[in-house]
Amino acid sequence: MSPQADYDVLIIGGGVLGTAVAERLARTEARVGLIEAENDVAEHASKGNAGVAVSYYGAPDTLETHLINASAPLWEEVCARLDVPYRRIGGVMVALDANEAERLEHTRDEVIACGVAVEALDARQVRAREPLVSPHVVAGLLLPDEGIIDPMRLTAAYARLAATNGCDFRFAERVIGVDRNSDEVLVVTTNRSRLTARFVVNAAGVGAAEISRLAGGEPLVSWPRKGQYAVVDRSFGQRLSSIVFCTHLPDTKGTNVVPTTHGSVLLGPTAHDIEDPDDRSTDAETIEAVVEQAARLVPEVRGAYVMKTFAANRPAGDEQHRLRFDAKVPNLLHCTDRSAGVSISPAAADYTLGLLREAGLDAPDRASAQQVLPPVPRLRTSAHPEQLVAENPLSGMVVCACEHVSSAEIEAALTGPVPATSIEGVRKRTGAGYGRCQGSLCLAGISFMTAMHTGADPATVLHTTRGTVGS
DSSP states (O other): OOTTOSEEEEEEOOSHHHHHHHHHHTTBSSOEEEEESSSSSSOSGGGSSOOEEOSOOSOSSSHHHHHHHHHGGGHHHHHHHHTOOEEOOOEEEEEOSHHHHHHHHHHHHHHHHTTOOOEEEEHHHHHHHOTTSOTTOOEEEEETTOEEEOHHHHHHHHHHHHHHTTOEEEESOOEEEEEESSSSOEEEEESSOEEEEEEEEEOOGGGHHHHHHHTTOOOOOEEEEEEEEEEEOHHHHTTOOSEEEEOOBTTBOOOEEEEOTTSOEEEEOOOEEOSOTTOOOOOHHHHHHHHHHHHHHSGGGGGSOEEEEEEEEEEEESOSEEEEEOSSOTTEEEEEESSOHHHHHHHHHHHHHHHHHHTTOOOOBOTTSOOOOOOOOOTTTOSOHHHHHHHOGGGGOEEETTTTEEHHHHHHHTSSSSOOOSHHHHHHHHOTTOSTTTTTTTHHHHHHHHHHHHTOOTTTOBSSSSOBTTO
16 A cells, blocks of 8 residues: 555546445445545436446447446345345337347347347237337347346445445545656645545546546547436336337437336437537427337327436447556546446446556455445335334425435435435435426425535525525
């Protein structure tokens, strides 16, 4: 260990990959820190994706596929350990004409080459598996190991356990410079501090290219790719039993119909390359196109209630996946993925630790490190809610009626390691405000509780990490 550095490893970026790496490293003897430019974790792509823990995503014999293969069998154990909702419901990829059926055969060959479970289905079998699929279906693929997960809860849980085990989280710190103090130490300058580290992990997502530039690293070709989504409420979602994927095109995975762990359904995403990484706007024309594309797969989507639209930017670039040391700066490790960050995160964290150890990080695992987050009792999913109320009366005080989120759950989100500091932060950790009324009924209660814990006036409490309710 280097005595002259503040940290053995400093991670830049509080998305799902950055927090997963932090959680794994924090269970070693390494001194670990994480810098995030926003005031919370999961503020960009990690809160704006489809929430699918995939078993298959791309070509065989790539590092990304190896990491997906290694992560896929772990999800039940990982999510139980981190108190994160997950269900392995499987997915069906459908072909609606002869051309799509031909492409489906190529996809099946690729899935098999990736070592992933897959089964070819005829039209009758597809409809038997998912009755809501279009009657025009001609063929399908069953991917039984696909699962749905809450990506925001996952990211927050990684961070919470990392902090419990000693990782230093530094929010609202934007990196403005990266220099070399010596051959072994990097100096990271932010808008608030100057930090030194033996190794820096660049998990900055759409900002990864800028971090590499600041460090004098290799030029990374990267840009934001915006995806727009529509969210359909639980009255439709409770009828859908499987993820419904469209047939893949060479340049896009297309629009899909994805049940969520909250009971709603996501339609999307689109894929539009843009320049502004902060552009997360939606527009009516694109959302209408998303709904129509989803309705090709599941026609009843057209009559479903769209309760929310949103957009997020994923890091597109010349490399779909980066998990390697920089070619010019030997102690700068890049850790980004365009679309499968959630799906690779458990194995990517282990792989990153392995790379760091090979590069000289002397960081054995700590036997005393906490492995499991204590579960927070959830009113909506509890089989015996009366017991929760008996143990904690706050569990009987429902703040969010749509999602059945209690005052006890919001209290837990606002306290402990890496707590929520905004209304959006509470939503990410509890689902409060996520339902059909989109916070119309519960916003006052969430605002009041958030103000109590953050010391803000209820009128100026942060709605998102960047602004107030009134802004």
